[in-house]
Amino acid sequence: xxxxxxxxxxxxxxxxxxxxxxxxxxxxxxxxxxxxxxxxxxxxxxxxxxxxxxxxxxxxxxxxxxxxxxxxxxxxxxxxxxxxxxxxxxxxxxxxxxxxxxxxxxxxx
Numbered sequence: 001x002x003x004x005x006x007x008x009x010x011x012x013x014x015x016x017x018x019x020x021x022x023x024x025x026x027x028x029x030x031x032x033x034x035x036x037x038x039x040x041x042x043x044x045x046x047x048x049x050x051x052x053x054x055x056x057x058x059x060x061x062x063x064x065x066x067x068x069x070x071x072x073x074x075x076x077x078x079x080x081x082x083x084x085x086x087x088x089x090x091x092x093x094x095x096x097x098x099x100x101x102x103x104x105x106x107x108x109x
Contacts, residue, residue: 006099007098007100009097009098010038012098015033016056016058017031017032018053020043027051030100033060037073040088041086042076042089044086045069046076050069060072069082089102
C-alpha cells in the first residue's frame with residue numbers, strides 16, 4: 001500500500017522551480033515543469049551532493065547548480081556522458097494538490 005503525503009497546492013511551486021520537503025530520510029525536492037508535471041527526487045546530485053532543488057529545470061530535467069550535471073526528473077538518472085542516479089519518489093497532482101509518496105528503503109544486511 002502506498003501512503004501519500006499532501007505537499008500543498010500546485011501553484012505553491014513555481015513553474016520551472018521546486019519546493020523542498022524535509023523528511024526523516026533527508027530532503028526531497030518536488031519539481032514543477034512548464035507543463036505542470038510534478039516529479040520528486042532526493043535533493044542531492046549523485047555527483048557531489050549538490051542541492052538539485054536550486055538547479056535549473058528545463059523540459060523534464062534539472063541541471064545541478066554546482067557542476068552542471070543534468071538529471072532526468074522522472075528517473076533520477078544522470079544524462080550521458082554524466083553517470084549516477086539519485087532516488088526518485090512518486091509524485092502526483094489531484095485537483096490542484098501535490099502529493100508525494102516516500103519509498104521505504106531497507107538497509108543492506
